[in-house]
Amino acid sequence: MLLREPGRPLQAATVPDPVPEPGQLLLQVSACGVCRTDLHLRDGEIEPGRLPLILGHQIVARTEDGRRVGVPWLGFADGTCRYCATGRENLCVAARFTGRDIDGGFAQLTVADERFCLALPEELSDEQAAPLLCGGLIGWRALSMCGDATRLGMYGFGSAAHQICQVAVHQGREVYAFTRPGDAGTQAFARSLGAAWAGGSDAEPPAQLDAALIFAPAGALVPAALRAVAPGGTVVCAGIHMSDIPSFPYELLWHERTLRSVANLTRADGRELLTLAPAVPIRTTVTTYPLQEAERALDDLRAGRFDGAAVLVP
Ligand SMILES: [Zn+2]
Numbered sequence: 186m187l188l189r190e191p192g193r194p195l196q197a198a199t200v201p202d203p204v205p206e207p208g209q210l211l212l213q214v215s216a217c218g219v220c221r222t223d224l225h226l227r228d229g230e231i232e233p234g235r236l237p238l239i240l241g242h243q244i245v246a247r248t249e250d251g252r253r254v255g256v257p258w259l260g261f262a263d264g265t266c267r268y269c270a271t272g273r274e275n276l277c278v279a280a281r282f283t284g285r286d287i288d289g290g291f292a293q294l295t296v297a298d299e300r301f302c303l304a305l306p307e308e309l310s311d312e313q314a315a316p317l318l319c320g321g322l323i324g325w326r327a328l329s330m331c332g333d334a335t336r337l338g339m340y341g342f343g344s345a346a347h348q349i350c351q352v353a354v355h356q357g358r359e360v361y362a363f364t365r366p367g368d369a370g371t372q373a374f375a376r377s378l379g380a381a382w383a384g385g386s387d388a389e390p391p392a393q394l395d396a397a398l399i400f401a402p403a404g405a406l407v408p409a410a411l412r413a414v415a416p417g418g419t420v421v422c423a424g425i426h427m428s429d430i431p432s433f434p435y436e437l438l439w440h441e442r443t444l445r446s447v448a449n450l451t452r453a454d455g456r457e458l459l460t461l462a463p464a465v466p467i468r469t470t471v472t473t474y475p476l477q478e479a480e481r482a483l484d485d486l487r488a489g490r491f492d493g494a495a496v497l498v499p
């Protein structure tokens with residue numbers, strides 16, 4: 186499925202089989218998750234690294250010798266820049282991202298640098314494993330920025346939040362889920378996964394939060410989340426793209442509140458979460474679509490027509 190021009194639908198196309206370079210694996214795609222980043226690229230809100238482009242960076246695939254691997258968003262880091270040298274390959278100056286700079290998994294075949302592929306726990310099916318590779322991972326990295334916060338808000342309850350809610354509950358935290366105002370269905374979905382409270386993003390939670398994770402791409406949620414966290418609390422913006430943040434009084438940040446973003450992932454994040462996932466266990470709610478219906482999956486994501494995560498199956 187090719188993105189030829191941002192703002193236009195993905196198109197089914199037959200392209201030459203990819204040829205692995207030294208160090209790359211030739212992979213048969215079994216499943217590929219659909220991420221909001223794919224939608225941002227499709228809609229022209231994030232610049233593609235090349236055109237035409239094959240999207241998809243939550244790839245479960247098999248190697249030519251039959252091994253199952255996961256291919257995440259971080260497709261390459263140089264290993265030598267000052268970020269890589271200090272354990273922050275997610276910020277690598279030469280990073281290349283799957284499904285943005287490198288053709289991704291909305292395809293039957295792909296190639297990936299073996300050093301950036303992740304081992305997947307046997308307990309998880311292909312469809313269950315795929316959404317962990319970005320939604321789960323970014324959620325995990327964002328959660329790790331919250332220290333030992335007990336009362337944890339989550340703004341936007343889609344792929345990432347519904348997976349990481351289960352991890353947070355497993356760790357003994359209380360989850361407060363914020364959805365679009367009036368979205369009773371998603372609020373019930375959040376409660377079914379252990380959220381202590383669920384309500385609209387315009388509602389006041391019943392208790393002050395220790396930290397909040399913002400997954401929805403709406404800048405207006407930043408002052409809302411700062412307002413909801415207690416002194417000393419942290420607000421983490423976990424998305425790659427967000428509408429502009431409205432100005433807000435300094436009082437909302439005062440009292441040692443922290444506002445930060447989370448960008449990309451490291452392979453260490455991947456290994457941590459994929460080890461933890463079967464122990465929780467994380468049960469991902471998945472809607473599958475045939476590969477040819479990638480555009481419909483993106484449209485349903487944009488409109489919020491499914492709970493949890495969408496996965497394309499070739
Ligand atoms: Zn680097």
Ligand SMILES: [Zn+2]
Pocket residue numbers: 220221222223242258319320
């Ligand atoms: Zn993603």
